Amino acid sequence: MTDANDPESTDSCSLTEEEVEPKLKYVRLSNDLKNILSEEAISCIAVHPRFLCLGTHWGRIHMLDHQGNRVETLINLRQNPHILSVNKISVDSKGEYIGTCSDDGMAIINGLYTDENNQKLNVGKVIRAVELDPLHYKSGSGRRFLIGDHKLVLYERTFLKGLKSTVLSESEGAVSAIKWNGQFIAWASSLGVHVYDLSERCSLGLIKWEEPKEGKLTDFRCNLSWSNSTTLLIGWVDTIRICVIRKRNPIEVSTRNLPAHIVDPMSTFQTEFYVCGVAPLESHQLVVLGYPK
Numbered sequence: 001m002t003d004a005n006d007p008e009s010t011d012s013c014s015l016t017e018e019e020v021e022p023k024l025k026y027v028r029l030s031n032d033l034k035n036i037l038s039e040e041a042i043s044c045i046a047v048h049p050r051f052l053c054l055g056t057h058w059g060r061i062h063m064l065d066h067q068g069n070r071v072e073t074l075i076n077l078r079q080n081p082h083i084l085s086v087n088k089i090s091v092d093s094k095g096e097y098i099g100t101c102s103d104d105g106m107a108i109i110n111g112l113y114t115d116e117n118n119q120k121l122n123v124g125k126v127i128r129a130v131e132l133d134p135l136h137y138k139s140g141s142g143r144r145f146l147i148g149d150h151k152l153v154l155y156e157r158t159f160l161k162g163l164k165s166t167v168l169s170e171s172e173g174a175v176s177a178i179k180w181n182g183q184f185i186a187w188a189s190s191l192g193v194h195v196y197d198l199s200e201r202c203s204l205g206l207i208k209w210e211e212p213k214e215g216k217l218t219d220f221r222c223n224l225s226w227s228n229s230t231t232l233l234i235g236w237v238d239t240i241r242i243c244v245i246r247k248r249n250p251i252e253v254s255t256r257n258l259p260a261h262i263v264d265p266m267s268t269f270q271t272e273f274y275v276c277g278v279a280p281l282e283s284h285q286l287v288v289l290g291y292p293k
Contacts, residue, residue, distance in 0.1 A: 023281065033068035046089035046098070053098055055086025061100060063112070073112040081108050087128050090145075092136035099145050101127035107147050109136075117143055119163065125149050129187070131178040148175025152187055152196070168196055169203065179224035179232075184245060184261075186232050188222035193234055195245065195263050202259050204245070212237045220274065227280035232263075235275035235288065242267040 033054075040056040047053075051071055054062040059082030063075045075098065082102035090099040097117070101107045103126050109119040129148035135141045142156035152169045173190030183199040192209040196202070211217050223235040230245040243265050253260055273290035281287040 023285075024287065029064075029066075029068035031068040032070045033064060036062055043085045044087060044089055046091050048091045048095045050095045053089050053091060055089050055100060057085040059083050059086060059102060059104070061086065061089070061098070074115065075110055075112060081110070082106055087126075088130050090130050090132045092132045093134040094137040096137040097132060099130045099132045101130040101147065103127075107145075109143075109145060117157075119143075119145075119155075121147070121155075123147065123149055126174075128174055128176050129178045131180045131185075134180060134182075146178050146180065146185065146187075148178050148187060150174055152178070152185075152194075154198075169194065173218065176218065177222040177224050179226060181226040181232075182229050184226075184230075184232075186224050186226075186234075188224065188236070190218050193222065193224070193232075193236075195232070195243075197259060197261055200259055200261075204259055204261055204263050207234070207241065207243060207263065207265065209236055209239070221276070223275060223278050225279045233278050233280065233286065235278035238271050238274055238293070240269055240271065240275060240278060240286070240288065241265055 040058050040060065042054050043057045044055040045052065052064045052066060054064065059080045061075050061081055063071045063073045065071050081100060082104050084103035086100055086102050088101050096113065097109060097111050099107065099109045105122055105124050105127060107121045107123065107127055107130050111117055127147060127149050131146040133141060133144040136143055136145065144154060144156040147153050147155065150171050151167050152171060152175055154166045154168055156164055158164045171189045175187055175189055177188040179186045183197055185196040185198060187194050191206060193207040195204040197204055209217060212220065220237045225233040227233055232243045234241045243263050245261050245263055248258060248260060248262050252258060271290060273292055275288060276291050277289035279287050
């Protein structure tokens with residue numbers, strides 16, 4: 001216990017607060033990244049435990065280590081995969097395949113160490129979001145991936161028919177973000193964030209988002225992240241929401257013909273800045289990237 005009226009106690013408390021070590025260490029990347037930034041502007045980035053993957057407004061993809069050095073992969077040996085700005089990069093959980101999409105209407109899946117399972121699709125319209133199955137690297141997984149334009153579409157390889165497409169949902173406006181986690185897919189449209197259950201092949205509902213006081217909801221990037229198999233983190237405009245997917249009561253499912261799972265918003269809070277990124281840090285902690293209003 002400390003006495004707020006005791007100067008020595010107050011000073012001791014302040015000193016203790018100052019001595020708390022920061023949880024994050026900041027290191028400015030250099031090496032080959034400096035040369036890249038002298039010629040191009042980064043449009044998107046994907047971070048994997050093994051590497052960094054950068055997309056640029058010139059349609060290029062750069063593979064770097066965590067110190068900013070180029071790494072030897074097939075990606076860095078290829079010419080520009082896109083002719084316009086790269087909008088999104090997705091990496092499978094093992095770091096063997098990357099998916100990219102662009103304003104040029106192309107969605108491209110490339111292997112980092114083999115060309116055997118590469119895919120190149122032209123959908124004829126701007127693609128804002130692409131997402132690989134986290135198990136895309138597995139040979140028996142169907143090499144699945146998702147594309148979002150004005151629909152959410154699942155693509156998978158089949159033995160007889162080659163690449164098969166399935167429309168999971170018709171979107172209200174453009175699909176702007178997708179995040180895949182096990183059997184669940186979270187994706188954002190102009191109305192809010194949807195959650196889809198791949199095992200049940202059904203929507204678990206819409207998490208509506210309020211329009212901002214200035215501008216439109218679609219002017220801001222929706223940031224999606226899974227902290228575990230059932231907890232979804234959403235950061236959009238100046239609001240962060242934490243949702244948990246739980247199983248319904250079996251009686252409720254059977255009598256009312258409802259999906260087996262439901263999405264529960266557990267916590268919502270506003271920030272003093274615009275949210276540019278959100279991710280789990282430790283148990284019950286988040287790390288948030290923000291931009292001043």
